[in-house]
Amino acid sequence: MPYPSGHAEKSKAKIVEAARCLFNAHGFEKVTIDMVMKEAGLTRGGFYRHFASKEVLYGAAVQSFLMGKGAEWRADAGVDPTNLSPEMGQQMLDSYLSAKHLGELENQCPMIALPSDVARQSPEVRQAYQNLLTAMVWLFESTQEGSAAKRRQRALAMSALCVGGMVLARTIPDSELSEEVRAAAYQAASDLTKT
Amino acid sequence: MPYPSGHAEKSKAKIVEAARCLFNAHGFEKVTIDMVMKEAGLTRGGFYRHFASKEVLYGAAVQSFLMGKGAEWRADAGVDPTNLSPEMGQQMLDSYLSAKHLGELENQCPMIALPSDVARQSPEVRQAYQNLLTAMVWLFESTQEGSAAKRRQRALAMSALCVGGMVLARTIPDSELSEEVRAAAYQAASDLTKT
DNA sequence: ACCAAAAGATGTCCTTCATCATCTTTTGAA
DNA sequence: TTCAAAAGATGATGAAGGACATCTTTTGGT
Numbered sequence: 001m002p003y004p005s006g007h008a009e010k011s012k013a014k015i016v017e018a019a020r021c022l023f024n025a026h027g028f029e030k031v032t033i034d035m036v037m038k039e040a041g042l043t044r045g046g047f048y049r050h051f052a053s054k055e056v057l058y059g060a061a062v063q064s065f066l067m068g069k070g071a072e073w074r075a076d077a078g079v080d081p082t083n084l085s086p087e088m089g090q091q092m093l094d095s096y097l098s099a100k101h102l103g104e105l106e107n108q109c110p111m112i113a114l115p116s117d118v119a120r121q122s123p124e125v126r127q128a129y130q131n132l133l134t135a136m137v138w139l140f141e142s143t144q145e146g147s148a149a150k151r152r153q154r155a156l157a158m159s160a161l162c163v164g165g166m167v168l169a170r171t172i173p174d175s176e177l178s179e180e181v182r183a184a185a186y187q188a189a190s191d192l193t194k195t
Numbered sequence: 196m197p198y199p200s201g202h203a204e205k206s207k208a209k210i211v212e213a214a215r216c217l218f219n220a221h222g223f224e225k226v227t228i229d230m231v232m233k234e235a236g237l238t239r240g241g242f243y244r245h246f247a248s249k250e251v252l253y254g255a256a257v258q259s260f261l262m263g264k265g266a267e268w269r270a271d272a273g274v275d276p277t278n279l280s281p282e283m284g285q286q287m288l289d290s291y292l293s294a295k296h297l298g299e300l301e302n303q304c305p306m307i308a309l310p311s312d313v314a315r316q317s318p319e320v321r322q323a324y325q326n327l328l329t330a331m332v333w334l335f336e337s338t339q340e341g342s343a344a345k346r347r348q349r350a351l352a353m354s355a356l357c358v359g360g361m362v363l364a365r366t367i368p369d370s371e372l373s374e375e376v377r378a379a380a381y382q383a384a385s386d387l388t389k390t
Numbered sequence: 391a392c393c394a395a396a397a398g399a400t401g402t403c404c405t406t407c408a409t410c411a412t413c414t415t416t417t418g419a420a
Numbered sequence: 421t422t423c424a425a426a427a428g429a430t431g432a433t434g435a436a437g438g439a440c441a442t443c444t445t446t447t448g449g450t
Contacts, residue, residue: 002396002447011397027315029224032437045440046398054438111363116311119366120222130367133376156379157356164359164380165352168306171314172325181328184351185359188387197417197426206427227407240410241428249408392450399444406436414429420422 012050014040017068020061021106024113028058028121055122062110062118063128066135069107081139089143089193096162097186099179102169111136112166133159144193154192161189207245209235212263215256216301219308223253223316250317257305257313258323261330264302276334284338284388291357292381294374297364306331307361328354339388349387356384 018039022031033047033054051057074081077095079088095101101108110118111132118129140155165185169178213234217226228242228249246252269276272290274283290296296303305313306327313324335350360380364373 002394002445002449004447008397027224027311029222030315033439034437042397043399044438045400045442047438048440049397114311115362115366116222116309119362120225123368126366126368130369130372133363133367134372152375153379153382156376157360157383160359160363160376160380160383161352161355162359163363164355164357167310167314167362168328168355168358171310171321172328173318173321174325177325177329180347181351181355184348185355187348188352188355188383192383197415197419197424199417203427228409229407237427238429239408240412240430243409244427393447394449395447397444397446400442402441403439405438408435409433411432412430414427416427417423417425419424 008050011040011042011046015042015047015050016057016060016064019057020064020069020110023058023061023117024108024110025105027114028054028117055125058121059125059128062114062125063131065110066132070109070132073107073109079139084142086143086145086193089140090190092139092143093158093162093186093189093193097165097182097189099182102166102178102182108166111163112170115163115167133163136162154195158189158192161185161192165189203245206235206237206241210237210242210245211252211255211259214252215259215264215305218253218256218312219303219305220300222309223249223312250320253316254320254323257309257320258326260305261327265304265327268302268304274334279337281338281340281388284335285385287334287338288353288357288381288384288388292360292377292384294377297361297373297377303361306358307365310358310362328358331357349390353384353387356380356387360384 015036019031019036022035022039034044036057037044037047047057051060073095074092077091079092079095081088096109105113109132111129115129118125136159137155140158141151144151144154146154162185165182169182169185172178172181210231214226214231217230217234229239231252232239232242246255268290269287272286274287274290276283291304300308304327306324310324313320331354332350335353336346339346339349341349357380360377364377364380367373367376
């Protein structure tokens, strides 16, 4: 089997990563196979050796965030999922609802960058999106205090605040209002942990 | 000036309403001028008598919700913006974060149906989106109790919970988790009014 | 060195639209 | 009744892009 072993996997990973960045910035429809392959340092033709369709790539791109850039992101933010303390939950809030995260179009969480895009895709893509949510909820739930039901409810609400606050802040044009929304969501989510 | 007076306006309104439904359900890219005009009971060609481009139509469609279907929606939900009481704020939460609203793809609030779509559009379209948010925040702010700063902060957080909860619930495929998210966002938003 | 299968590159097909030019219909005003 | 301007319908154009058939390159195994 010619080509160094693991070559295909490496290429595939490069394609997924390029796709993730491009989809995040421009959405599903505006990104072409051409753009993705060029960004990955390859050419159009080879694409279908790795993926059955553009849609399958989209699912892979969303999914990739969890263990890829997302893990990197958590590391940078000082969020360590093996250390489940209330401080860690707060750390997560600090980073997720930060002005910095809002500005990082290419590397921000896909839950923020492409919700309505994903909502109209196949169940597989939506499942990938759900996996991101599940991970976030789990993290908040595990770092809460109080009864199981309370922790669950708060974790879900905190996730809704994270995504809702950032989605709104990212969409509206008035940067002052945008900042206000982000800050208010952060405040409310932080308050939830201390109730 | 031939054609009954007000004919053009009526046609334009029909086009916008058809567009609003279609965009809500399928997003900007997947909707064609053809589809919109057919839905409005007209044909492709006449479109550019009314709008300069598809994008301008999109902005008009988003904007139209506030005074059009949105007003109708508020009336049905018993939300009366001339009666600014805490009960009215709660009424708004009840309806916005309801399972019914979640299922109404065509008539649901565009803030839920197309955030990431709008985020990549022109400032005009994003302004229309912001107008919806501003109206919602105003409504919550006006029906809160407490200091101005507190009311403002809570109103923004409640809006983030409304949009975030519904966006997540609409996007994930697991209907059980979806329902859980919706309910948690509702609970948290309701709690905010009583703090 | 040689072969072949995997991976990548090139060229092309075919469909889908947004947009516009042009033609037809409608009806208020003269 | 006639005219003309507004509104609507029809047909055409041109570009974009997903998908794929077909070459070409690469290199591990022999």
